[in-house]
Amino acid sequence: MAGAPDLTPYSFDALLGRVAHEWQNRRRVFDLPTARFWSPHPETDLSMDFLGRPAATPVGPAAGPHSQMAQNIVLGWLAGARLFELKTVQVLDDLEIGRPCIDMETIGFNIEWSQELKVRESLEEYVKASMAIEILSRWDPIRELVGPDPGPHVFDMSVGYDLEGIKTDTVANFIDSLANASNEIERLRPMIPKPFAEFRDIDFPTCVADTVTVSTFHGCPPDEIEAIAKHLMTRHGLDVIIKLNPTLLGFGDVVEILQETLGYEHIRLNRHVFPDDLLFERGVELISELREFARQQGRRFGIKLTNTLVVDNDKGWMPDDPMYLSGPPLHVLATTLLDELLSAMPDVFKVAGHTGDVQVTFSAGVTRENLSTTVGMGVAPATLSSDLLKPGGYGRLEPMLRKLTGDMRAAGVRNLADWHHYKWLEARAAGYRGPVEAHMRAILDGPELELYSYAGNQKKLRRVDHELQMWGCVACNFCVTVCPNDAFFNISTPDDSGLDGRQQYMVLAELCNECGNCMTFCPEDGDPAQVKPKLFLTKERFDMAEGQGFLLRVENGRFDVVSKPESESETVRLISVINNEEGIPVGV
Ligand SMILES: Cc1cc2nc3c(=O)[nH]c(=O)nc-3n(C[C@H](O)[C@H](O)[C@H](O)COP(=O)(O)O)c2cc1C
Ligand code: SF4
Ligand code: SF4
Structure with missing residues (x-):
C-alpha cells in the first residue's frame, strides 16, 4: 500500500x-x-x-x-x-x-x-x-x-x-x-x-x-x-x-x-x-x-x-x-x-x-x-x-x-x-x-x-502533449478548483522573473494528502502535487518530506526560503514569485 x-x-x-x-x-x-x-x-x-x-x-x-x-x-x-x-x-x-x-x-x-x-x-x-x-x-x-x-x-x-x-x-x-x-x-x-x-x-x-x-x-x-x-x-x-x-x-x-x-x-x-x-x-x-x-x-x-x-x-x-x-x-x-x-x-x-x-x-x-x-x-x-x-x-x-x-x-x-x-x-x-x-x-x-x-x-479528459514542469504550464487552473483541501493556488508571474506563463502554480504541502485528483485533471503529463513547488510552513513536515520542497519562514512580513534539494536558482525564482505584489495566500 x-x-x-x-x-x-x-x-x-x-x-x-x-x-x-x-x-x-x-x-x-x-x-x-x-x-x-x-x-x-x-x-x-x-x-x-x-x-x-x-x-x-x-x-x-x-x-x-x-x-x-x-x-x-x-x-x-x-x-x-x-x-x-x-x-x-x-x-x-x-x-x-x-x-x-x-x-x-x-x-x-x-x-x-x-x-x-x-x-x-x-x-x-x-x-x-x-x-x-x-x-x-x-x-x-x-x-x-x-x-x-x-x-x-x-x-x-x-x-x-x-x-x-x-x-x-x-x-x-x-x-x-x-x-x-x-x-x-x-x-x-x-x-x-x-x-x-x-x-x-x-x-x-x-x-x-x-x-x-x-x-x-x-x-x-x-x-x-x-x-x-x-x-x-x-x-x-x-x-x-x-x-x-x-x-x-x-x-x-x-x-x-x-x-x-x-x-x-x-x-x-x-x-x-x-x-x-x-x-x-x-x-x-x-x-x-x-x-x-x-x-x-x-x-x-x-x-x-x-x-x-x-x-x-x-x-x-x-x-x-x-x-x-x-x-x-x-x-x-x-x-x-x-x-x-x-x-x-x-x-x-x-x-x-x-x-x-x-x-x-x-x-x-x-x-x-x-x-x-x-x-x-x-x-x-x-x-x-x-x-x-x-x-x-x-x-x-x-x-x-x-x-x-x-x-x-x-x-x-x-x-x-x-x-x-x-x-x-x-x-x-x-x-x-x-x-x-x-x-x-x-x-x-x-x-x-x-x-x-x-x-x-466515457469521454476522456483533454490532454496536451507536454511534460509538466515546476514553472509554467497551460494554466488551466484545474488543480486549484478540483483540490478539496484548497492546497493549490496560483500567483501572477512577476515581469522580471524570466519565467514562462502568466501564472505560476504551487501547493501548500501540509494541506495535500496526495489524493490524486489534481493529477487526474491536469492536462499536462505529470502530477502537479509532486512537480509544482511544494511549500511547507512547518520545518518538521519539510524535513520529513521526500522530493523537492521549500520551507517558508516569514521575517518582517517578507518570506525567507529554504529549498530542498538545495538550489540557489530555484530559491531565487521562488522568492521572486512569492514576494510579488499579490503575496501568497498565507497570513504574514
Ligand atoms: C473520496 C470520497 C470519500 C468518501 N468518504 C466517505 C466517508 O468518509 N464516509 C461516508 O459515509 N461516505 C463517504 N463517501 C461517500 C459520499 O459521502 C457519498 O455518499 C457518495 O460519494 C455518493 O455521492 P456522490 O455520487 O455525490 O459522490 C466518500 C465519497 C468519496 C467520493
Ligand atoms: S493531490 Fe493534493 S493538491 Fe492535488 S487535489 Fe489532492 S490534496 Fe489537492
Ligand atoms: S492543472 Fe496542470 S496545467 Fe492546469 S494549472 Fe494546474 S499544473 Fe497547470
Whole structure:
C-alpha cells in the first residue's frame, strides 16, 4: 500500500490570517472567486428541515473530502452549502489509505474509506469551521456577497464503523464534544487573529452538531447497525440517520441497472459481498424498528440514500481493491432504491406525496442538471461529493442553487414545500405514482439516460502533449478548483522573473494528502502535487518530506526560503514569485 503524508491542518489563527490576507490581496476566500459566493434570492425560500433543524439551502457536501478540514467546510458554506455531512470519524484513526485514492476521470471511484485526521484533530477542525462561519457571516467585507442573512446551517456528524469503536471513550468524547463544544471554543477563541479581533467576544453556538449519520461499512451486520443507532439515540441523545448502501437493491437489480441499462458492462461487481450487506426485507424491518424506537425515545430518525457501491478495482490506478463507485450511475441506483422503499413502505417517509416522518437524505450523483428534480422528490438535503471533485470544485454549488431557484421561479413557486407539491402534481398528471417514479422512468426509459449511462460518461479528459514542469504550464487552473483541501493556488508571474506563463502554480504541502485528483485533471503529463513547488510552513513536515520542497519562514512580513534539494536558482525564482505584489495566500 502506498504511503501518504499526514494532513496537517492549519492552526485557527493561520487559517483566519489566510482569509484576511487573501481577501486584502486578491478579493477571494480560500481561492473561491466572489462570483461563486452564494447569495439567496430575496423572494425564493430554499430552506429545509433536517431532523427538526432549519437549513437555509437543501445542499451541502456529503461525508468525504469536502467535509474534513475547516477550510473545506467554510468553502462549501461560502458557495451555498447549508447542510454538512461531516467526514466520518471512527476510532481507528491511524490507518494508512493507499494513494492516489480518488479517481474522478469519468464517473467516480475512490478507496478513501476512512478519515485521515486523528479524532481530536477532526473535532478541532469541525469546531474551527463552525466558528469561522460565525465570524464570516458577520464580516463586513463579504456581507453583501453572502446576503444580509446567510440563514441557518446544520453540521451533521458522521460516525462509523462498528459499535465497539463508537462506544470507545475516544469516539464518545468526540460526539459529546461536538454536542457541547464550549471547552474547544474557549480554547480556540484567543487564537482569533487581529483582523477579526472584533469577533473575539461573540457568542459562538456551543452545539456544533447534535445529529449523526451512521456510515455503515460494507458487510456491517444488520443487528450491529440497529444497535449503533439505538446507542447513539440513548447514550448520546442524538437524532440519527442511517446511511444505506446500494447493495440493498440486491445483486440482480444492480447488475440489471448498472450493466444492462446503463451500459457499464466493464464494471465488475462481486456477487459475494451482497449477502453480507443489509438485504431489502431486513432493511424494511430495520427502518420500521428504528422509526418506532426513535418515537419511543422522543428522537428523530431518517435514512440516507446512498453510500458508494463496492466494485472490483480492475483499473489499477488506485492501489487498493475493492474500490467504491459514486457519481451518475449511483444516482440511478439510489433513485430506484427510493422508489422500491416507497412502494414497500407507503407513508413512512417524509417525501413528496407521503405523510410519513422518516427523513430521506440523498447523496448519489447530484449535479446541476438533476438538483431540481432530486430535491423535487422531497428528499432533503441533497449532498454531494463526486460533482464537487470536478473542475470548478466548490464553485459548482452556486450555479446549482441558482438553477434550482430559476426552475422554482419559472414554475411560480417560492418555497420548497410548494416545489414538492408542484413536482407531485406534474408527476401525477403524467401518470406516475409520484416524482420519484417520474424521475426514475425519465432516466431508465430514455430521455435522460445519457446523463447517467456509460455512453454519456466515457469521454476522456483533454490532454496536451507536454511534460509538466515546476514553472509554467497551460494554466488551466484545474488543480486549484478540483483540490478539496484548497492546497493549490496560483500567483501572477512577476515581469522580471524570466519565467514562462502568466501564472505560476504551487501547493501548500501540509494541506495535500496526495489524493490524486489534481493529477487526474491536469492536462499536462505529470502530477502537479509532486512537480509544482511544494511549500511547507512547518520545518518538521519539510524535513520529513521526500522530493523537492521549500520551507517558508516569514521575517518582517517578507518570506525567507529554504529549498530542498538545495538550489540557489530555484530559491531565487521562488522568492521572486512569492514576494510579488499579490503575496501568497498565507497570513504574514
Ligand atoms: C473520496 C470520497 C470519500 C468518501 N468518504 C466517505 C466517508 O468518509 N464516509 C461516508 O459515509 N461516505 C463517504 N463517501 C461517500 C459520499 O459521502 C457519498 O455518499 C457518495 O460519494 C455518493 O455521492 P456522490 O455520487 O455525490 O459522490 C466518500 C465519497 C468519496 C467520493
Ligand atoms: S493538491 Fe492535488 S493531490 Fe493534493 S490534496 Fe489537492 S487535489 Fe489532492
Ligand atoms: S499544473 Fe496542470 S492543472 Fe494546474 S494549472 Fe497547470 S496545467 Fe492546469
